[in-house]
Amino acid sequence: MIGETRIIMDQTLQTGGSCLLFQAIASNDCTAVRELLQREVIDPYVRGSLGETILHYAVLHGCKETVKVILDCVQSIIDEPMVSDMYKGETALHIAILKQDLDIVRLLLENGADVSNSRATCTCIVPGNVCLCYFGEYPLSFAACTGNEEITKLLIVKYGAPVTAQDSLGNTVLHTLVLQQNKAMACHMYDLILDLVPLKDSQCAEHLENNDGFTPLKLAANEGNIEMFSYLVKRQKKVYWTIGTISYSIYDLTNIDTWMTQKSVLDIITSSQKPQVRKLVDVTPVKELLSQKWKSFGYKSFLVWMLSYVAYMVIFTTVTLFRPLKPLPPGEGDNITVMKQKDIFESYESTEDFARLAGEIITIFGAIFILVSEIPLIIKLGPKKYIGNASTGGPFSLLMVGYSLLIFLAAILRALGHEGEAIPLSLALIIGWCNSIYFARGFKMLGQFSIMIQKVRSLQM
Structure with a gap:
């Protein structure tokens, strides 16, 4: 009888303690969070209504000191993903990047946050009926699509985030940038990423095809994204000499011409039903x-x-x-x-x-x-x-x-x-x-x- 009573009291304390734990995190009470985590009856892996862990909750509220306490007490929680369908796969690092909180991003990375295998496959991110935005699945694509240079540099240069990693649609971070609405930001981040990696890796990333057989250049053509297409073509242009306003340039037609390929840019233009795609015929070097x-x-x-x-x-x-x-x-x-x-x-x-x-x-x-x-x-x-x-x-x-x-x-x-x-x-x-x-x-x-x-x-x- 005494044992049953103790079990009931422990369960009650555990349930109430979990509520107290989330309340302490929301108020950034580091002392209370540490005390609660040190109790054996408190489950540090408890989740909220959206499938978030206490680390997700702390990062979401921007509580840097509380994040430190949680990582000190429960180091293994760092790469735990959210489990609800809407936010499935998002780690604390994904949330910190979306909030563009550089300090918490640094803290998570210093404590071993995974930048290569963490993938957000939730319904609000992956294209579908309930998709709110498409930022890819990896932390690097999240950083690139939010236009944060500091976090992008940190992920690539110091922690080796791969630019060739492909999500469930086969898209790399470069494909993901092509699909963004802010064209100026996308072009700038595209340049930045390729400048940060070795030439061999940048060439590999630019020639990788997604599940539909599109490289970033072909994807820009398929979307009718004239700004991005023109930018990507100019990146491949080589200027041999310039005299005043006259210059001699050579364009790489590997992905543009129909020669030896079943999905060239010309093929995409002629077979697409999107009106904006046909405007690409006036873009150099397609017109020429x-x-x-x-x-x-x-x-x-x-x-x-x-x-x-x-x-x-x-x-x-x-x-x-x-x-x-x-x-x-x-x-x-x-x-x-x-x-x-x-x-x-x-x-x-x-x-x-x-x-x-x-x-x-x-x-x-x-x-x-x-x-x-x-x-x-x-x-x-x-x-x-x-x-x-x-x-x-x-x-x-x-x-x-x-x-x-x-x-x-x-x-x-x-x-x-x-x-x-x-x-x-x-x-x-x-x-x-x-x-x-x-x-x-x-x-x-x-x-x-x-x-x-x-x-x-x-x-x-």
Whole structure:
């Protein structure tokens, strides 16, 4: 009976002591905090309503002296993370950095706070429905995103915080800076971090890809962040000589050009549905690169493609006009219909029929080529994004897929001898010739009218 009473009293003291402990920390009463922590019935690892430890609570209230007392009494609590979903993974160091309390940050680091493995994976930090801000997960990214130079220098220079550490999204501190709203601060901190680490580490960090396959430069392009993109491109620029206002510079096009890469900046610009991304075509060196590509081989390829398509449509139109028809027998049909389609066996008898057959074969193979050329893009973008591109890049790809399917349907109906062949052929002719508007884009005088028609179509859709 006495033992049960003692257990009840200890539990009561422990519960009340925990409340007293948090109250003492809030009032920065170091003496009371030390006395309470020295009692055996007080659990130093007790947590508050948000999953915070007493060290989190002390740091949050900015009680430096109390933090010292807690670390003296319970050293092992230093890297204990918060456990609630909203603040999961945050250590006392994360909170001190967010509060930009340099003194407490120094104190925590001097007592062995982990800068390499502490990760805040809470819902208010990681992008999602309840995300309040995205500062990455590591202490270094927290310091960089708050723009605190002193803490950033301290973490990198003295305590070796890795700039190549990747969070659950695969983002390094450099990726995280690209996603910040304050562009001037982000550019400044980006420069500072790379100046603090060896050249080998800085180059490695700039070429690391996140889970989506984006380096910091590609991520800036994907977000349509013109300021950050221009800054990152200029960082890679090498000036060889300058005379007055004229300078000779070379840009690194490794991540910008489509050569030997599946996710270049040019690829991102052409496949993105974000309006701000398309503004990157006016940024140096993207503008100059596109101009050079067009002059070197793009214009020639475009002309060959255009002439081939027009010739193909002429062949298709010709074989459609001379498709196999025969007069109706006397007394059959009405006064409007004067011709009907021949059977498959009657369609290929004369020399003219076989000449038409050659044109029909060319038409079918052309439709197969068009469809096969679109399949890789559908697989790469996915059906939803592929269809969505019709509102930004024009409906031409969708029209060509529809054209190919109509040609296949007409061929099947021809083989079956069905009179409904005329319907898909008519629609294919309309779509095929309407799609020739696409080639007006390649000419300075007609290109603007092509874009106007495309915009009108997109608004109607």
